[in-house]
Amino acid sequence: MNILCAGLNHRTAHLDVRERFAVHENEMEGLLGRLRAIEGVSGAVMLSTCNRVELYASSLCPMRALEGFRSILAERAGLEAPLYYHATPQAVRHLFRVASGLDSMVIGETEILGQVKKAYSVAADAGAATRPLHKLFQHAFRVAKSVRTETQITSGPTSIGSVAVELAGKIFGSLEDRRVMILGAGEISERTARSLQSRGVRSVIVSNRTYERAAQLAAEIGGMALHFDHWEKSFADIDILISSTNAPHAILTPEKLAPLMKLRRGAPLFVIDLAVPRDADPAINEMEGVFLYDIDSLEQIAAQSLDIRRQEVVRCESLIEQHVGGFISWMRSIHAPESHASRRTA
């Protein structure tokens, strides 16, 4: 018995190709049935995410399984799929890497593990997973857990939005009762505010030189619009200030903030300055209770996290290699009686 892995991912196919081969959840059961009907395929698990479409199959004849898979995909999408494929042990290694986030666009991302679990569960419910596939996927989940806990592959945030969320979390703890003010209704401010909302922020005030734009963004993200001339009046009540105005000079200076900070009675203020040229004078970071991050410092933290993750890849690969060895030994052990028996019959 062999394990075959075949598919396409973000490295081998552009998004407009990948989207043509994507398999919707509703179609999965039917497709698994068709895959199992290929001669020599005993079991199949299909993984379809925005970054990859992959088949994991248990098969006596991997090449025949691959050709069958290729023709099913070509028939569905109307074009030839640029497939890569691996047989045992590379296929096992590949799944372990995928489940651990090492094969993801952002190294170490954890969403993929949930997607692999879902793909396995759909196949198991449809009766498409055979014993080697059950064992393979269960093993992959253990590998992913071990990689996550024993290395720093998931360490730190990797996008501006997630950096802002982590920093806010490290200042305030829970973000549920925190109030955010957006100064300047730009796209990047909106994305950052949405990231904060996804972590529990409920109250957002939007202030922009053009009130209509502020009202429009406030309506989109469920916030409240405020005239630009009035933003200082709400200053005492906010915890996080996202600024991205087109002002040619700094609008947040120590002289301006000093009296406003007194109104806050020591409550910390997180200033996210996304504007270029900057809206905040760097000197405000020296003020007690003010934590200023500009676009460069946010990007540096994201890059730093990615660096740490990249450095961890070698440790992860070594952990994965041990598990591949373990799984291959198990496969040999279950086939050993079969091979003895077949030799005897011959």
Next chain:
Amino acid sequence: MERIALLTSTLFYLFSFGHTLYALGAGRFRPGRFNFIAMALGAIMQGWYLSLRGAAEHACPIGNLSETLIFLSWSISLIYLVIGATYRLSLMGAFTAPLVLLLQIVALLLPNEVHASFFRPNPWVEAHAALSLVAFGAFGLAAVAGLMFLVQEGQLKSRRPAPIFHHLPPINILSEATLRLLWVGFLLLTLSFASGLLAHLAVAGGKFFFSIFIWLFYAAILFGSKFGVLSGKRFAWASSLAFLLALILLPVIEHLSGRS
């Protein structure tokens, strides 16, 4: 037997501290069970030592500076074990272990003879002494939380945080923990003074002055925090410095206690 209990507890704290250093050096910041268990075992062995001493002295075992430091270190450990388990303040054990270990090592190096004037049959006197040391245990842990706040605040201000930043608790939570611990310590210290009054304790002028000074210092910190005078960083500095001051004054108070 007493010596074995004390040395074993020191070894457990040393293991906890050493393991923390090793884990941090290896870039592993996840709070491990090992540290917590080592601290718990250290506290159990200290508790055993103190119970043996208590039985021998027929009194709360704080008859000299060495015992006082061990009692204090035991209080800090116990409060950490409760706070650490309840609030799951990541890395608090890593910051508490060195303080507890330091107090224990100093205690081990000091002579262990009980003051002749120590034997006090009055339960109010016992309560006064024990409560004040537990109060300082809470102040000690507040200092640890304050120190953690200062480290995390420094990381946030630097804008280029080191890996430890991702594993330290949020500054707001640390500030809250410091405040609660200070309140616990302050209330216990006040109760301790009250029990001293009930015992009609004859206190030397110097001891009375230093004790009141520390009590007022903590009262001022709490007052400053309540009315927004001391915010964030200053509050953390104040709670750390207050405990350092208390530790410096402890031998003086202990010496004066021996004479009072």
